[in-house]
Structure formats: structure tokens, C-alpha cells
Amino acid sequence: MRLVVDLNKCQGYAQCAFLAPDVFTMHGEESLVYNPRAGTEQREKVARAVAACPVQAITVEGLREASDAG
Amino acid sequence: MPGEEFHEWLRREGRIVIVGASLAGLTAAESLRAGGFAGSLTLIGDEPHEPYDRPPLSKAVLLGRASPEHTELPRRREIDAAWRLGVAATGLDMAAKRVRLADGEEVPYDRLLIATGVRARPWPKEEEARLDGVFVLRTRDDAVRLHRRMAAPPRRVFVVGAGFTGSEIASACRDRGIAVTVAERADGPLVGALGGVVGAVAAELHRDNGVDLRTGVMVTGLEGDTTGRVRAAHLSDGGVVETDVVVVSLGATRNTDWLAGSGLGAGPRGIACDAGCRAFDFRGIVTDDVFVAGDVARSPHPLFGYQFLSLEHWGNAVAQAEVAAHNMISASADRRPHLWVPAFWSSQFGVNIKSVGVPTMGEEIMITQGSLAERRFVGVYGHRGRVIAAVSFDNTRWLEFYQRQIETGAPFPVEYRTVDRRPEGRKPVPADFPDPSLPTHGPTVTLSGYSPADRRLVFTPARH
Numbered sequence: 001m002r003l004v005v006d007l008n009k010c011q012g013y014a015q016c017a018f019l020a021p022d023v024f025t026m027h028g029e030e031s032l033v034y035n036p037r038a039g040t041e042q043r044e045k046v047a048r049a050v051a052a053c054p055v056q057a058i059t060v061e062g063l064r065e066a067s068d069a070g
Numbered sequence: 071m072p073g074e075e076f077h078e079w080l081r082r083e084g085r086i087v088i089v090g091a092s093l094a095g096l097t098a099a100e101s102l103r104a105g106g107f108a109g110s111l112t113l114i115g116d117e118p119h120e121p122y123d124r125p126p127l128s129k130a131v132l133l134g135r136a137s138p139e140h141t142e143l144p145r146r147r148e149i150d151a152a153w154r155l156g157v158a159a160t161g162l163d164m165a166a167k168r169v170r171l172a173d174g175e176e177v178p179y180d181r182l183l184i185a186t187g188v189r190a191r192p193w194p195k196e197e198e199a200r201l202d203g204v205f206v207l208r209t210r211d212d213a214v215r216l217h218r219r220m221a222a223p224p225r226r227v228f229v230v231g232a233g234f235t236g237s238e239i240a241s242a243c244r245d246r247g248i249a250v251t252v253a254e255r256a257d258g259p260l261v262g263a264l265g266g267v268v269g270a271v272a273a274e275l276h277r278d279n280g281v282d283l284r285t286g287v288m289v290t291g292l293e294g295d296t297t298g299r300v301r302a303a304h305l306s307d308g309g310v311v312e313t314d315v316v317v318v319s320l321g322a323t324r325n326t327d328w329l330a331g332s333g334l335g336a337g338p339r340g341i342a343c344d345a346g347c348r349a350f351d352f353r354g355i356v357t358d359d360v361f362v363a364g365d366v367a368r369s370p371h372p373l374f375g376y377q378f379l380s381l382e383h384w385g386n387a388v389a390q391a392e393v394a395a396h397n398m399i400s401a402s403a404d405r406r407p408h409l410w411v412p413a414f415w416s417s418q419f420g421v422n423i424k425s426v427g428v429p430t431m432g433e434e435i436m437i438t439q440g441s442l443a444e445r446r447f448v449g450v451y452g453h454r455g456r457v458i459a460a461v462s463f464d465n466t467r468w469l470e471f472y473q474r475q476i477e478t479g480a481p482f483p484v485e486y487r488t489v490d491r492r493p494e495g496r497k498p499v500p501a502d503f504p505d506p507s508l509p510t511h512g513p514t515v516t517l518s519g520y521s522p523a524d525r526r527l528v529f530t531p532a533r534h
């Protein structure tokens with residue numbers, strides 16, 4: 001899955017880092033560092049992070065498809 | 071054909087060509103399809119890769135949390151485009167409406183979008199720039215090479231220029247325990263973009279994290295060994311720093327060379343366009359079928375005195391591409407202006423740095439929340455009695471409020487009470503920007519005057 005976070009929008013609330021820690025991590029107090037390529041096994045966690053982000057800053061491709069290059 | 075009918079035809083079966091297949095190009099392609107464009111779409115990009123995101127290259131990738139080969143941008147929708155990747159556009163014939171490609175082919179268009187962005191300014195001494203171990207960081211290929219060399223790991227990395235990218239590289243080195251020296255001509259990092267007051271905080275951030283920061287110095291030369299590998303950097307103060315990796319972060323040059331002689335208002339400062347993203351020709355007359363978006367564009371903004379802004383900002387590339395796409399397939403009454411308020415982020419040494427507005431226009435700065443000493447604050451920039459920009463260090467949640475202040479031309483100095491206001495923030499102080507007549511590599515926002523297409527402009531690149 002490919003993803004991108006609009007870091008202008010991101011408020012550093014860290015919900016994503018809590019829900020999908022292998023993909024999103026906080027660097028310091030409010031700086032988000034993420035891996036733009038997440039494995040398919042992360043799909044459910046990433047979906048939860050996308051839904052939980054209070055400012056809808058996360059865009060993902062391949063969240064819904066059954067098979068995906070990952 | 072009357073306008074209405076023409077645009078209906080264009081949307082149905084017109085030919086749109088986009089040159090530059092990166093953030094702005096891809097965003098425009100997606101927006102065109104979302105806006106109902108059903109004609110043929112061609113994306114031309116000189117990089118052999120499909121569109122990828124650049125900001126992670128100096129952050130997650132260097133921190134070892136992402137692969138340099140896998141920052142491809144997610145697709146928001148099918149764009150059904152003909153991709154011409156790995157081939158550069160080499161010329162434009164505006165009269166015949168054709169783009170010439172490096173392989174000799176010509177691609178006709180009814181509407182053209184130019185989104186060719188910028189490239190890293192190389193080390194100016196060519197022979198030294200060719201030394202093994204000397205890098206720039208702009209593209210995926212640059213990132214792959216640097217990433218590989220960092221894995222070794224080097225004994226010391228030497229960064230030329232402490233703008234945002236240079237500072238992020240230094241930050242990543244320290245995070246990985248690699249010794250790093252940063253040389254900057256100004257008195258501190260980020261001074262060109264945020265001024266001396268904030269630059270002083272950035273300098274502390276570097277030093278407290280173990281960066282060997284040298285300010286007020288120029289790099290006079292890079293020295294190689296007998297095998298052609300870089301081994302040292304020489305400084306204007308006589309200093310010599312032994313190093314095995316040099317990263318040149320001296321800002322960027324606009325990719326407009328391919329337009330030389332086309333008659334478009336394109337030069338070293340970018341391509342001038344109106345607020346609706348239509349390009350000016352060299353006479354200063356706006357074209358009706360050539361549009362521009364992203365880092366290569368410069369466009370007038372009413373909030374900032376109608377000055378032409380060129381912004382090397384991710385958010386600007388997205389917003390401007392969306393507006394350009396809409397306007398390309400809309401009749402003039404339905405067109406929209408690109409009124410995006412500049413916004414930028416950077417992440418370094420674990421601190422989230424963000425700005426809105428145009429800090430370089432600020433004569434004065436006030437710390438309205440938090441404190442410089444704690445490196446957690448909001449600084450507000452004033453220009454002729456109004457709020458023109460704001461910067462935050464680890465205080466992003468307040469920026470939206472300040473953006474509204476900028477949009478509504480709120481008065482400066484800031485009189486109202488703010489959360490966590492400290493005594494130091496009661497009075498404005500000079501923002502301390504370097505003399506604008508001396509070009510530096512630092513500014514990410516450049517005010518480039520009123521002239522839409524000054525082709526005789528003499529540009530003096532930054533020298534270190």
C-alpha cells in the first residue's frame with residue numbers, strides 16, 4: 001500500500017502512531033515520521049489510522065483491494 | 071466556436087499534455103479526470119520513475135524508516151493516461167501547439183500544463199562536484215546513492231548549506247550517530263527562510279544535538295584524494311574539515327531551460343503565470359492554452375501585495391495543480407484563482423517546524439506564545455502594520471488561527487491576549503532577514519517583484 005500524509009494538515013495528535021505503530025511514528029513531541037510504503041499485513045491497522053485521523057491528513061492507495069503489491 | 075461549446079468539446083475529446091510527472095503533474099492529472107475530462111491525457115517525465123514523494127527522502131528515508139525506492143505517491147483515482155517516462159521535453163512550439171521530446175517525437179496538445187519543478191543546484195566547481203562522495207538530494211536516484219553511502223557508515227558527513235534540507239540531513243545523521251559538520255554562510259540555519267531570531271534557535275538545536283555547526287563561513291573548496299574520493303572541505307576562515315561524504319544543499323534552480331526560445335515568459339526564476347495559472351508569454355501577455363503549476367511557477371497573490379511568489383512547497387504544488395486543472399477545462403467565467411496561503415513544514419531534531427504566510431516579508435517578529443528558550447513557540451511576523459506570516463516550533467495546533475489572521479489582514483503588533491504569552495513576547499523585535507539583494511540558498515519563499523516576464527534578468531546563484 002502506498003500512502004502520503006499531508007503534513008500541513010497534520011496536527012500531531014498521534015492517533016495514527018498509536019493505531020499503526022509500524023507505519024507511523026512520532027519523532028519528538030508532534031513531528032510525524034511515516035513509511036510511505038506499508039505492507040498489506042498492515043491494512044487493517046492503517047485503515048483504522050486513516051479513520052481516526054481528526055484532520056483526514058492520510059491518503060492511502062490499495063486500502064480496499066483484495067490483492068495488492070504492498 | 072463559442073467559449074462554452076469549445077470547452078465542452080475540450081472536455082469530451084481534447085488533448086491535454088502535462089510535462090513534469092511529479093507531485094503537481096500527477097495531482098493535475100487526477101483533478102482533470104475528477105473534473106470530467108474525458109479526452110486524451112499524456113504525462114511526460116524525464117525521470118524513469120512513476121511519481122513519488124520527495125519530502126520523505128530527507129526524513130523517513132535518511133532515518134532508515136522508509137526505502138528510498140518506495141515513496142511513490144498513492145493514486146487517488148484512475149487517470150487513464152499515456153505515460154512517457156524517462157524522456158525529457160526539449161522544446162515547445164506555441165504556435166503549432168506541440169511539445170518536442172528528446173527522442174525526436176512531437177506531441178500535439180490543445181492544453182498544456184508545465185510542471186517541471188526545480189533541480190538541486192550543484193556544487194559550482196564542476197571538477198570538485200564530480201568527486202566520489204559528493205551528493206545533492208532532490209531525486210529518488212540521489213536518495214538511493216546517499217542512502218547507500220550512509221549505510222557504510224561514513225566517519226563524517228559534511229553538509230554545505232543549512233536550509234531546510236541541509237538541516238534535515240544533519241538531523242538524520244545525528245539520529246544515526248554519524249558525526250556531521252554543517253557550514254552555513256549566514257549567521258544561523260534557516261535564516262534565509264525564517265530570519266535571524268528563529269535562526270538563533272535553530273543554531274542551538276543543531277549544537278545541542280551534537281552537530282558541528284560553522285556559521286558565517288563559506289566553503290571555498292572540496293578536496294579529493296588520489297583515487298578521486300572526497301576527503302576534506304576547505305572553509306573561508308581557513309578551517310579544513312576531513313570528511314568522506316559531502317551533501318551540497320544550496321537550494322534549487324528552476325527547470326525552464328527546455329523552454330528557451332519558445333516565447334514563453336520562462337527564465338531562471340521560473341515561469342510567470344496569472345492567479346489562474348495561465349502562463350505569460352515573454353511579452354507579458356497571458357496565454358490561453360499553456361498553464362503552469364508547482365515549484366516552477368510564480369504567480370501573483372493579492373494577500374501579499376500582488377507580488378509574484380515562487381514557492382517550493384509541497385502544499386502549493388497540490389493546490390496550484392488542482393486550480394490549474396480546473397481552469398484548463400473551464401470557460402473564463404468559471405475559472406478559479408489560486409489563493410492558497412503559503413504553508414510549509416519541516417521536521418528536524420525531533421522538532422516540528424511549520425510556517426504559514428510569507429515570513430520573508432516580515433520586518434518584525436513577536437513571540438506570541440511559548441518561548442524561544444524552550445524551543446516551543448509561535449512567532450508572528452509583521453509587515454507594514456499587519457500580520458503577514460507565522461512560524462511554529464512544536465506548536466502546530468495554533469497555526470490555523472494565525473492563518474486566519476493573515477487572511478484577514480489582522481493588525482501587527484499583536485495586541486490581543488494569547489495563550490502562554492511570556493514577557494519576552496510583549497514587544498516586536500526585528501525579524502533579522504539577510505539583505506535581500508544578496509541571494510542566499512535559504513529562502514523557500516521568494517518575492518520576485520512585479521515584472522511578469524523579465525527575460526533579461528541577471529541571476530547570481532548562491533556561492534559558498
Ligand SMILES: Cc1cc2nc3c(=O)[nH]c(=O)nc-3n(C[C@H](O)[C@H](O)[C@H](O)COP(=O)(O)OP(=O)(O)OC[C@H]3O[C@@H](n4cnc5c(N)ncnc54)[C@H](O)[C@@H]3O)c2cc1C
Nearest residue numbers: 090092093094116124125158159186187188364365383384
Ligand atoms: C529532499 C526534499 C525534502 C522536501 N521537504 C519538504 C517539506 O518538508 N515540506 C514541503 O512543503 N516541501 C518539501 N519539499 C518540496 C516539495 O517536494 C516540492 O515542493 C514538490 O516536489 C514540488 O512538486 P512539483 O511537481 O512542482 O515539482 P518536482 O517535484 O520538482 O517535479 C518536477 C518533475 O519534472 C521533471 N522535469 C523537469 N524538466 C523536465 C523536462 N524538460 N521534461 C520532462 N520532465 C521534466 C523533473 O525531473 C521532476 O520529476 C522537499 C523537497 C525535497 C527535494
Ligand code: SF4
Nearest residue numbers: 010011013014016053
Ligand atoms: S492521526 Fe492525523 S493528525 Fe494525528 S499524527 Fe496522524 S496524521 Fe497527524
